[in-house]
Amino acid sequence: MIGRATKARSSAERRVLDEAGGLRAMTWVMAIMLFLTMLAAALGLATAGAARLLDRQLAGRLTVQIVDGDPVRRDVAAARVLAALRRIPAVAKATPVDRAELTRLLQPWLGSDGADPQLPVPAMIDVDLADHGEAAAARVAATVRRLGPTIRVDRHESWMSPVNDVMRALTFLALALVLLMASATAAVVVLAARAGLETHRATIAVMHMLGSTDLQVARLFQRRIALDATIGGVGGGVVALLVVGFIGIRLHGLGSELLGGVTLGGADWVLLALLPVAFVVLATLAARVTIVRALRHIL
Amino acid sequence: MANIVQFENVGLRYGTGPDAGPETLSDVSFTLRSGAFYFLTGASGAGKTSLLKLLYLAQRPTRGVIRLFGEDAVVLSRDRLPGFRRRIGVVFQDFRLVPHLSTCDNIALPLRVAGMPEADIEQPVREMLAWVGLTERADARPATLSGGEQQRVAIARAVIARPEILVADEPTGNVDPDMAERLLHLFESLNKLGTTVVVATHDFHLLGRIPGAQMMRLDRGRLLDPTGSLRYPPTRPE
Numbered sequence: 438m439i440g441r442a443t444k445a446r447s448s449a450e451r452r453v454l455d456e457a458g459g460l461r462a463m464t465w466v467m468a469i470m471l472f473l474t475m476l477a478a479a480l481g482l483a484t485a486g487a488a489r490l491l492d493r494q495l496a497g498r499l500t501v502q503i504v505d506g507d508p509v510r511r512d513v514a515a516a517r518v519l520a521a522l523r524r525i526p527a528v529a530k531a532t533p534v535d536r537a538e539l540t541r542l543l544q545p546w547l548g549s550d551g552a553d554p555q556l557p558v559p560a561m562i563d564v565d566l567a568d569h570g571e572a573a574a575a576r577v578a579a580t581v582r583r584l585g586p587t588i589r590v591d592r593h594e595s596w597m598s599p600v601n602d603v604m605r606a607l608t609f610l611a612l613a614l615v616l617l618m619a620s621a622t623a624a625v626v627v628l629a630a631r632a633g634l635e636t637h638r639a640t641i642a643v644m645h646m647l648g649s650t651d652l653q654v655a656r657l658f659q660r661r662i663a664l665d666a667t668i669g670g671v672g673g674g675v676v677a678l679l680v681v682g683f684i685g686i687r688l689h690g691l692g693s694e695l696l697g698g699v700t701l702g703g704a705d706w707v708l709l710a711l712l713p714v715a716f717v718v719l720a721t722l723a724a725r726v727t728i729v730r731a732l733r734h735i736l
Numbered sequence: 737m738a739n740i741v742q743f744e745n746v747g748l749r750y751g752t753g754p755d756a757g758p759e760t761l762s763d764v765s766f767t768l769r770s771g772a773f774y775f776l777t778g779a780s781g782a783g784k785t786s787l788l789k790l791l792y793l794a795q796r797p798t799r800g801v802i803r804l805f806g807e808d809a810v811v812l813s814r815d816r817l818p819g820f821r822r823r824i825g826v827v828f829q830d831f832r833l834v835p836h837l838s839t840c841d842n843i844a845l846p847l848r849v850a851g852m853p854e855a856d857i858e859q860p861v862r863e864m865l866a867w868v869g870l871t872e873r874a875d876a877r878p879a880t881l882s883g884g885e886q887q888r889v890a891i892a893r894a895v896i897a898r899p900e901i902l903v904a905d906e907p908t909g910n911v912d913p914d915m916a917e918r919l920l921h922l923f924e925s926l927n928k929l930g931t932t933v934v935v936a937t938h939d940f941h942l943l944g945r946i947p948g949a950q951m952m953r954l955d956r957g958r959l960l961d962p963t964g965s966l967r968y969p970p971t972r973p974e
């Protein structure tokens with residue numbers, strides 16, 4: 438007949454605001470918001486990770502090219518540069534690029550002609566610096582250039598930097614999207630809370646007359662909104678994680694070195710999984726603030 | 737006996753600025769003694785409901801002084817209202833039951849609001865249900881109850897938390913004379929336990945039922961016979 442302990446209380450409290458079950462609009466909105474937000478966040482985390490990886494790979498690396506029409510002179514110069522490089526303390530490692538390897542790399546552009554030893558293909562030396570700083574790289578580059586007019590130094594960072602810029606831009610775009618989505622979610626919650634207050638105006642008046650505090654009334658709404666948000670957030674979040682995981686597998690399958698960096702680490706997955714929690718907290722807070730503010734205008 | 741309620745030159749005007757209507761209540765002064773039983777009478781539209789609303793803190797007066805439980809109720813801050821309201825039980829003229837709650841949940845509401853442990857709620861609710869004769873209807877929603885049954889739920893909800901003041905606005909308007917008498921006796925027994933009772937009614941039949949009850953009569957927003965000056969039996973106005 439009459440309720441059984443706390444279960445009865447919470448169910449009675451839920452019924453005060455006519456909480457017939459079922460999926461309500463708020464749940465769907467939260468699911469969609471969380472889905473989109475987590476996709477954007479995954480993009481941002483992945484591009485940020487890729488940019489970091491590129492930085493790490495490219496910092497402290499250069500390629501020295503010896504460009505000379507005469508293959509003999511070229512090879513002599515190459516040997517001299519290699520020896521010089523190995524004497525510089527800042528150079529950790531200097532490796533001549535294998536001719537056969539170079540030929541293979543050039544094949545798509547030059548066809549079988551690339552194999553012709555008479556072709557003025559530059560000699561190349563990959564250099565790893567001990568110090569990854571900007572100054573060390575510049576110093577080494579200057580030293581090597583002084584060895585002869587046919588010598589060019591290629592800083593990887595300079596030709597990869599547009600890629601890095603794109604990655605950084607994508608990261609910021611994703612961050613902006615996440616923030617936009619969060620504010621849109623808060624706005625939806627505020628509207629939903631206001632609509633709820635309007636719908637339950639009479640019941641709220643009764644609760645006030647029975648001595649309910651504003652916080653007690655707010656809790657009735659907050660509980661419902663938190664529940665809706667949780668159901669929607671978890672639903673949208675799980676779908677988003679599946680999609681992100683699937684895209685990750687596909688990207689990995691491409692075997693592209695450039696896109697290979699676009700992956701999520703363990704910390705990234707944890708951050709993604711925390712997003713629904715953050716959104717539920719945001720929704721609950723937005724509801725509470727809206728309701729307590731509105732109630733203050735009622736006697 | 738101490739004064740539990742005190743009105744001094746209270747005036748009430750609904751609306752403000754250009755929307756302001758005529759004064760619904762003017763120069764209302766009276767005191768209610770703790771533990772007494774009062775009837776508030778007057779024709780429909782005289783301002784009974786308005787006066788009670790001031791009393792149960794649903795409305796602030798436009799002017800005048802209201803003291804409740806020895807404190808100035810006009811300047812009472814908003815966060816102190818719940819504490820005061822929990823000491824006042826109200827039977828609203830239109831019942832105001834929560835439509836989604838069963839009879840027993842509606843009756844239990846004031847106890848839950850006051851934070852009473854769930855285990856302690858069952859017993860008083862059951863007693864209250866029996867008292868108003870609604871044991872059979874414990875799980876019914878208000879919409880499925882008759883007007884009289886709804887009224888009894890409203891009364892049970894108003895008295896369950898043992899308020900210091902019980903305010904009832906036309907509490908017998910929807911019940912047959914037998915039930916009206918039973919409800920009145922319910923109020924009387926509550927009054928004997930120390931609750932100050934204020935019942936607004938235009939049913940002159942009821943006035944004779946409570947020996948020792950005092951009467952206040954409202955006429956177009958003015959109190960004709962301040963408390964104590966007119967004792968039972970009142971003369972029936974023609």
Ligand SMILES: Nc1ncnc2c1ncn2[C@@H]1O[C@H](COP(=O)(O)OP(=O)(O)O)[C@@H](O)[C@H]1O
Nearest residue numbers: 750757760778779780781782783784785786787
């Ligand atoms: N909320 C309100 N806004 C404006 N006028 C009101 C309001 N409530 C009551 N009135 C007016 O105040 C007068 C007294 O009404 P009321 O207090 O309900 O009288 P009673 O309960 O004695 O019938 C009536 O003229 C009514 O129209």
Ligand SMILES: [Mg+2]
Nearest residue numbers: 784785829905
């Ligand atoms: Mg009335």
